[in-house]
Amino acid sequence: MEAWEVLLVVLLCAGAIQGITFGIILWRSQGPHALANRFLAAILFFFSYRLIVETMKIFELGRYDFWYHVLLEYNWVYGPLLYLFVLSYVRPKFKLERIHLLHFLPVIIEVIWSFFIKSQNFYWDGTRESLSWLGYWGYVVWMHYPTMFVISATLIIIYARKSVRVLNEALNDPQIRIIPERVVWIKRVIQVLLVFTALYLIGIGIDYFFFSYNSNLFYGHPVFVGMAAITYWMGLEGFSRRNEDAFRSNATVSDKNLDQLQQVADKITTAMEEQQLYKDPELSVKKLADLLDTKSYLITKALNVVLKTKFSDFVNGYRIEAVKTLLADPKNEQFTLLSLAFDAGFNSKASFNRAVKKITGKSPSALK
Incomplete structure (x- = not known):
């Protein structure tokens, strides 16, 4: 041979x-x-x-x-x-x-x-x-x-x-x-x-x-x-991956529950866009639930099932868009990127950097 x-x-x-x-x-x-x-x-x-x-x-x-x-x-x-x-x-x-x-x-x-x-x-x-x-x-x-x-x-x-x-x-x-x-x-x-x-x-x-x-x-x-x-x-x-679960908990949702979760998701989105709740650096699931007069678990479930995201990613997405808007305004040229991030609702430099990297895949400086 x-x-x-x-x-x-x-x-x-x-x-x-x-x-x-x-x-x-x-x-x-x-x-x-x-x-x-x-x-x-x-x-x-x-x-x-x-x-x-x-x-x-x-x-x-x-x-x-x-x-x-x-x-x-x-x-x-x-x-x-x-x-x-x-x-x-x-x-x-x-x-x-x-x-x-x-x-x-x-x-x-x-x-x-x-x-x-x-x-x-x-x-x-x-x-x-x-x-x-x-x-x-x-x-x-x-x-x-x-x-x-x-x-x-x-x-x-x-x-x-x-x-x-x-x-x-x-x-x-x-x-x-x-x-x-x-x-x-x-x-x-x-x-x-x-x-x-x-x-x-x-x-x-x-x-x-x-x-x-x-x-x-x-x-x-x-x-x-x-x-x-x-x-x-x-x-x-x-x-x-033999023991890895590809589904989130409670993987299936009934039509009735799905309609309820869709309504909650609409309330969350409306509150974020109209009231700009994301600017609150202390915003949490419980605080948002209290503001919307609903249960905390429904907030989390609506985000996961309907909007297919986590609470932190959802809120930080709005904050990053707010930073972009602030950067586009010539009046804000005198301010640093970090100060604008704080105005948008981020409470620390580390959380801002992590969120930008995770959601956009780029460094914070790339937002400019």
Whole structure:
């Protein structure tokens, strides 16, 4: 075995072991997203399986021998698993039902068809007549054309788009109190799989049209090294967030409660804009609740559910806009930035700096 083959085996095995290890941990986790973790674990298991199969081929196993008939293809499973992973992660009341199993119909078709095609080797005697019409042309289409790979890539692209749509709907649904920063990693997973799939399709095209399926050195091995890297990375991402809750407390809100919270949110916004309550440096949730003659918990809940923000961020947002307005007035050129911040309601330089950095992503001096 040459040095590059040894390195390749090490990389593929590292990815497979990582996928299996973290897959088991995710499968057994009992966090708030237990079902979603199992779907992610399944993706890792199938990726690891594919890496193991490719490793066996390097050792000349699985090429028209016993393992060739045992190790079937599961290339069409990644798309449905990705979609159900995202769906179960962002839907607090998601339950796996029979209708969801329809997404795996292509996988069942692929397994049956793969077994049928591989079984043709038992009848093949070197002549076309030894096979049935379906057996012969099925073998040609399956083995001599990139059929299974193109369908696999297409399914991943379709389900990735569905996953993005589900994720965006959850983020914009006021009844699902999802924490945006806790699902950023899921967006990364979808994007990485899409990029990998696009590169995979390009590699398949180059291999088929220019090398007649003989270019493992040019596309096959880099593809599986990339799959190993993704498996390794995705396992770490899932493991580090296996117990993290993407929802705020009381993630779902009834229509009646939502209407009540909308009214409270309107009162808060009106009070801030018309009475400029944010200029009070001692303003608190309780003080605001007393001024609006409502309960403190309703103030907090209305901010979280309807306005999707925290009290401090909400108030500081108004204060920062007030600072901008003061800076735009030529009459205030003689005043320092900090003095204007105090006029807008900030009670210290530290709180002003933190708020500007957090809300605008820039330094306070950039406000000028």
